[in-house]
Amino acid sequence: MALPKEFHEIAGRVNNWGRWGADDEIGTLNLVTAQVVRGAAAEVRTGRRVPLALPLHQDGVQTGMIPGRVNPLHVMVQINQELFGPGTVACSDDVVTMGLQAGTHWDALTHVSHSGKLYNGQPAHTVTAHGGAEFGGIDKARHIVSRGVLLDVAGARGTHRLAGGRAVTPEDLEAAEEFGGVRVRSGDIVLVRTGQVQVYLAGDRHGYGHPSPGLSVRCPEWFHARDVAAVANDTLTFEIFPPEIEDLWLPVHALDLVEMGMPQGQNWNLEELSTACGEERRYAFLLSATPEPFAGATGSPVAPVAIL
Amino acid sequence: MALPKEFHEIAGRVNNWGRWGADDEIGTLNLVTAQVVRGAAAEVRTGRRVPLALPLHQDGVQTGMIPGRVNPLHVMVQINQELFGPGTVACSDDVVTMGLQAGTHWDALTHVSHSGKLYNGQPAHTVTAHGGAEFGGIDKARHIVSRGVLLDVAGARGTHRLAGGRAVTPEDLEAAEEFGGVRVRSGDIVLVRTGQVQVYLAGDRHGYGHPSPGLSVRCPEWFHARDVAAVANDTLTFEIFPPEIEDLWLPVHALDLVEMGMPQGQNWNLEELSTACGEERRYAFLLSATPEPFAGATGSPVAPVAIL
């Protein structure tokens, strides 16, 4: 079975292979220029900071549906241990085991492949058990800081949460721009709010993952047209799940990561940010969201902060 | 054995218990006000970004000396796995096991206790195997974004690296202020460069940890006088190691974390930042360094970025 013609047609229109050189490993993050960062810093008006990560613990969003992507297991390896003898200063230390994409995270460009290829035409077999991603691992990003724009699709559509299985379309994105009085421009990081994370926050992990609202297969072209640097949202699957087109699973992943070379963020909690942007009547801000530099990893937890 | 009189005298002068209320769990991070953040954003001039984290992998800085603090073990749990059948989009996924304080990290206020007490007088036994730190875990910080100031002590002293066992004193910190043309003020995050991380980068993990230059037991009073929000440096032990006063191990940890309630950062790579600040002739910048919100953890990896 191959990917359908429809997929390849869109792929042809959004493909960025070679755009930043044959050796490029960071894709659309190249669009975050120093000038973009200066503009992002200029968006800071009040100094209000909004964290966007879900807490990391055993009761995270994973249900076992995605094999091996385990919720964080946090353990203490020392508790008030007087390492240097009785009565001395005592230390506590911890260890975690977790799927790197288990919670609020970035997908590295190498998180998916199709037809044997990764972003920029690199062979998929460069990802190995021994060393992980030789090419395009999450550590290559170095830093992710830019202007962030909240596209509050749920808010724009007058609901607190989009229904499970509702596709987010380019028309929704533009309605959210209008709702927020903001226009997405080159190098921005776009945060798309569906409200779906509320399902998890209310205690329903299974309902959170499936069925899920999410990005339509039509969105990557819009991201490409606007030269967006990265996109994150408040769902487990990022794209609408189950998919819009029968038997075409994860097409948005393949278009964003493989064809465009654009990082994706998932399980971002955009609820407090929605409130803050509404209160401040501003939907653009400085966004700091650098992944942990796991060498050769295909994703990383991230603790993003919006600074308004 | 109890802690010596000398320790308790300093403790009395830097103690912040109750300063931000009996229930406070974040200590000096309270000093990072919205106004401080606005000032920090105003430090962005060129948009140059400098990441400060060491890469996370099996050959990290840990040697086994600190029990249980294991270097990151990064493994692939799926490699180009066609989860939805042959010819579909293929996924790669990874898992990590690591000490939360193994690489570039923040110590939570609960990382150490002394005399049975944590910061703000909370009992040390609130840290348990079952739930970690009930009080003052790293997740309570929510966000760490402020003005950062590089105090390049090695640079100020005309050397590329302080010798192992060299104490960094308040006089060194002030010499570095003068060298950098900058004055540390309330709410700043201070980065103290010794150059010691070069030893690790050159391949000598054992030499990196011991003997190490680091902060003198006299520094906490200086931090307290300046109302610093947090301090990080480029060593494994943060403070001079072995210690200045015989049998008084980790006094700076106890003063900073327990008495003042001030987070400490270790294993930060300040080499590229030193170069950047030198080139731009500016030693203050916007620093974004939010820890991952591990629930009840006594520390967290962090991927700090300085934005100049």
Next chain:
Amino acid sequence: MALPKEFHEIAGRVNNWGRWGADDEIGTLNLVTAQVVRGAAAEVRTGRRVPLALPLHQDGVQTGMIPGRVNPLHVMVQINQELFGPGTVACSDDVVTMGLQAGTHWDALTHVSHSGKLYNGQPAHTVTAHGGAEFGGIDKARHIVSRGVLLDVAGARGTHRLAGGRAVTPEDLEAAEEFGGVRVRSGDIVLVRTGQVQVYLAGDRHGYGHPSPGLSVRCPEWFHARDVAAVANDTLTFEIFPPEIEDLWLPVHALDLVEMGMPQGQNWNLEELSTACGEERRYAFLLSATPEPFAGATGSPVAPVAIL
């Protein structure tokens, strides 16, 4: 809240503290003398071997109900890796993260405490985050090989599986002796079959754990009277769950492990053994079930084999 009078009365009757000396760390395993082992070897008639462990994988018996007791996460760290260059012999290597009591396992004597005490009156606080169980860890057992006796309670009661919530009583154990034509004697390891593991094998992990048939609070006295060395069964909870006496949780654990010093085994798959014993008309055999020697652990996976 303290444990009820009823508990303490039974405890007084089965208590073995001091029986094998004040320093003893293995309890009833002392009953497995060399003579017992010779007798056990003499039970081998046909050479038929029956393994009793469930496979170790992510879909194991744990559901998240017991905090931190995670199913095995098995990952490959090398796959056909030609460590010494192209064309050389290639190696595959794996790593596991798992709860030591996640699958088929032994409880160490230190797995539970009550009233601040472990077996033999040792203080419960000898179990620490730093070193695990200083006293009575699973590694102290060194070897567990003895005569095994299958008490097929389900078979004796003419059913393939006892109902959830059905207590296994001393009368059931004696009926199973009669059914099997065998009498339990000093140093034996008793395997009590309820058939409950079938619920897990049929795919219902939640139903397996709760409600569960299991040993009645009346059984420890029977084990004590017979001087049994250890007991294992085919349930998650070992004892009837929820418990027979309201608000008296895990009394059998406390009686067996703390008072008697008798190891318990859980999640043993006794289905194939039941068939084999029925076919061979013999319910005694050589049982080899040595735990992995995890230093200071409060339990261990085990791969028991019955040799008929």
Next chain:
Amino acid sequence: MALPKEFHEIAGRVNNWGRWGADDEIGTLNLVTAQVVRGAAAEVRTGRRVPLALPLHQDGVQTGMIPGRVNPLHVMVQINQELFGPGTVACSDDVVTMGLQAGTHWDALTHVSHSGKLYNGQPAHTVTAHGGAEFGGIDKARHIVSRGVLLDVAGARGTHRLAGGRAVTPEDLEAAEEFGGVRVRSGDIVLVRTGQVQVYLAGDRHGYGHPSPGLSVRCPEWFHARDVAAVANDTLTFEIFPPEIEDLWLPVHALDLVEMGMPQGQNWNLEELSTACGEERRYAFLLSATPEPFAGATGSPVAPVAIL
């Protein structure tokens, strides 16, 4: 680079592919018949039990030389936790992360491949990140119980420990048979003692692994001629290391595992067994050494016990 002609000549002489059918996944373990097991049980005379596993802890035999093969990290996830309320029975629970071949272990037949093939001609690519070894995983063994024979080569050669880099030859094995008054026969599990584990026990982990005495490339033919079921010894590398033939790394692994389909054991502590056999003047015994049934694993920790 391909494997040399010399390797392929020996391979041709020891190859067992197809011997137990095209679908066989356990190789020479087929030689452990019920009759062999009856004979093994008959070797039990005194009932003396000798455990052969090294303790499992952070200071195990691994040094980081073998990528990803981490020593056991044992952590407590609950310590005397009163799960059902204050004053109730309290539980302790632990978790481990470890390389499956980190300590005393069995190699599964799939632990190595050469020329793209595993045992029985199966393709090496059947080992994947997603599921581990689809074919020939360690769980396929089900049970490993047979007659064990100690070939105390060090003892036979009149030394307490063979020198690092000393090859153990078929002549050594026969001298050890004579020394022990025993003859290896079909279905036996052979334990070859070099004494090398003493180097580790004395605290020198690096010296233990390299240089190491170990089996010569000439041994597999001897094992094949005797129809041995499995072989284990007291070294990290099993075979002599560095190898006898320049640039021919791990030839014994490839011959034993891939060509013969014979499991190998490493890091077995044979010191106490050597003493026991010497005292009892018997070098044959019942050996129980069933691996933990990790699904799809290429190796497993084992806690072997010799019963004399």
